[in-house]
Amino acid sequence: MEEMGRLESINGLESFEDVSYVNQKPIGNNSRSKPGTYTGVFDLIRKCYADTEQAKNMQLSKAHFSFNSSKGQCLECSGLGEVSVNMHYMDDLYVYCNKCHGKRYCNEVLEVKRKNLSIGDLLDTEVHDLIEVFEEEKEIAQQLSMLDQVGLGYLKLGQSASTLSGGEAQRIKLAKELYKRECKSILYILDEPTTGLDEEDVEKVISVLTDLKEKGATIIVIEHNIKMIKACDYIIELGPTGGNQGGHITKVGYQSVSL
Ligand SMILES: [Zn+2]
Numbered sequence: 457m458e459e460m461g462r463l464e465s466i467n468g469l470e471s472f473e474d475v476s477y478v479n480q481k482p483i484g485n486n487s488r489s490k491p492g493t494y495t496g497v498f499d500l501i502r503k504c505y506a507d508t509e510q511a512k513n514m515q516l517s518k519a520h521f522s523f524n525s526s527k528g529q530c531l532e533c534s535g536l537g538e539v540s541v542n543m544h545y546m547d548d549l550y551v552y553c554n555k556c557h558g559k560r561y562c563n564e565v566l567e568v569k570r571k572n573l574s575i576g577d578l579l580d581t582e583v584h585d586l587i588e589v590f591e592e593e594k595e596i597a598q599q600l601s602m603l604d605q606v607g608l609g610y611l612k613l614g615q616s617a618s619t620l621s622g623g624e625a626q627r628i629k630l631a632k633e634l635y636k637r638e639c640k641s642i643l644y645i646l647d648e649p650t651t652g653l654d655e656e657d658v659e660k661v662i663s664v665l666t667d668l669k670e671k672g673a674t675i676i677v678i679e680h681n682i683k684m685i686k687a688c689d690y691i692i693e694l695g696p697t698g699g700n701q702g703g704h705i706t707k708v709g710y711q712s713v714s715l
Pocket residue numbers: 530531532533534535536537538553554555556557558559560561
């Protein structure tokens with residue numbers, strides 16, 4: 457049997473401009489990593505708040521609307537919205553910050569509203585509700601729609617990255633990829649992108665990937681979901697223990713599936 461991972465050569469790579477491995481690793485491992493900051497959409501939203509008449513009159517800049525900047529953050533919780541309580545022999549307990557009531561910012565910044573939402577409210581609102589709030593800001597609406605299309609409409613931009621599952625982290629990365637790239641001849645590799653999704657959201661992800669394919673991308677998915685497998689042009693089956701460590705490739709077959 458051939459040793460796995462060692463090849464004499466690979467042919468055909470010149471057909472791809474780039475290879476993108478969209479894995480399930482966390483999008484950040486500190487309490488300041490959030491879906492909003494990771495995707496970059498929060499940066500555009502902060503600018504949007506700073507551009508309001510109200511913010512200009514109060515001389516608040518884009519930096520004031522960052523919960524990571526001491527300019528506008530609640531100084532009690534340093535913009536986290538919660539404070540840790542030392543529990544001695546147990547893990548620290550996090551409780552809502554008494555000063556900003558979980559809103560992360562100082563009162564002055566929270567006074568600035570866009571469609572009745574302060575920037576603190578916005579971080580606590582689900583993505584699918586925000587699409588309507590930003591329907592006039594095309595770039596922001598598009599980025600939010602990408603998150604919704606990969607089945608993450610229920611996420612909040614300010615949600616801590618540590619609360620996200622591997623599948624959710626992977627789909628956030630996918631949404632970011634979809635938005636930032638002029639998707640042409642890129643090879644995408646995804647490891648079980650449908651993990652934890654319900655039927656309806658599986659269909660959304662399939663339709664996003666089909667769009668990518670139509671734009672010229674090639675997508676390899678490692679999958680068990682039958683709907684996703686059915687939507688593929690080719691299937692490579694890696695035997696009964698193909699995915700397990702120490703497993704062998706017992707059968708490799710190419711098969712066209714007609715939709
Ligand atoms: Zn606070």
